[in-house]
Amino acid sequence: MRFLILLLTATAMISMSGCESTYYNAMEKVGVHKRDILVDRVGEAKDAQKEAQEQFKDALTEFRSVVSFDGGNLETHYNRLNSEFEDSEAAAKEVSDRINKVESVAEALFDEWQDELKLYTNARLRSDSANKLQATKRQYTALIKSMRRAEKSIDPVLNALRDNVLYLKHNLNASAIGALKGELAGIDRDVQQLIGAMEKAIRESDAFIKQLK
Structure with missing residues (x-):
């Protein structure tokens, strides 16, 4: 209590x-402590990326459904695609927010760790702690680069989805489907690249958490 x-x-x-x-x-x-918070935040960023992967897969599936339209209510398909796009935007924002939080606590932890090296009176222990700090920083740098690379891979997918959702919104007719079909291959490729980039970041996250623990 x-x-x-x-x-x-x-x-x-x-x-x-x-x-x-x-x-x-x-x-x-x-x-x-800050180390505990960093572990938690890296885990939360990893979870956000996993959820984003699934969301963008769902958006791709819905886009495929739209370009396969063969009669029925096209507006219903548009509404579903627009909903998936909005959910994708929210997932992207969550990923960015989580990465920002990781950066915030990591900077605070490393600054504190560096400052506390001055407090040692035992040179051997100070040297060992300094080496561990540098090793942790190196692994963290690789992790955050991987996370930011995955974050950046979201933009092409969101931009393409937005363009196609807007186009469909103002052209709710069967002829519009033909124009969208030409976009499918590019969106599919970008989603696969996004998923691959996030998988790499997720693996880096697991390795970093393991090292800190």
């Missing part, structure tokens, strides 16, 4: 201040 109260207090503090450093300090007081 005491831990829950302290945790709620920490949450209230971050809500009032809107300051990450205040949040980290409050969490430290309840025994949750």
Whole structure:
């Protein structure tokens, strides 16, 4: 119960201040350190990417359904495709938000770690800690590059989906389907590249979490 109260207090503090450093300090007081927060946030970013993968697969499936239109209510197909596009936008934003949060706590952790090297009186322990800091930084750099590369691969898919949704919105007729068919191969390719980039980032995330733990 005491831990829950302290945790709620920490949450209230971050809500009032809107300051990450205040949040980290409050969490430290309840025994949750920056390293723990980084592990959690990397896991959350990984989960967001997995969900985004599934969302973009769904959007691709719906787009294929539209270009295969062979009678019926085209507006219904448009509404479904537009819904998948909006969900894809939301998934993309979630991925970006999660990556930003990873960067925020990682920078705070590395700054703290670097500052605390000055506090050692034992040269051997200081050297060992400094080496571990550099190794962790190197692995983190590879991780964040992979995450940002995956994030960047979202843009071509979102742009293509947006273009086609807008086109269909103003051309709800069978002749519009012919124009969309020519877009399918490019969207399919971009989605596959996105999925591949996210798979790499997810593997990097697992390796980083394992190393920190």
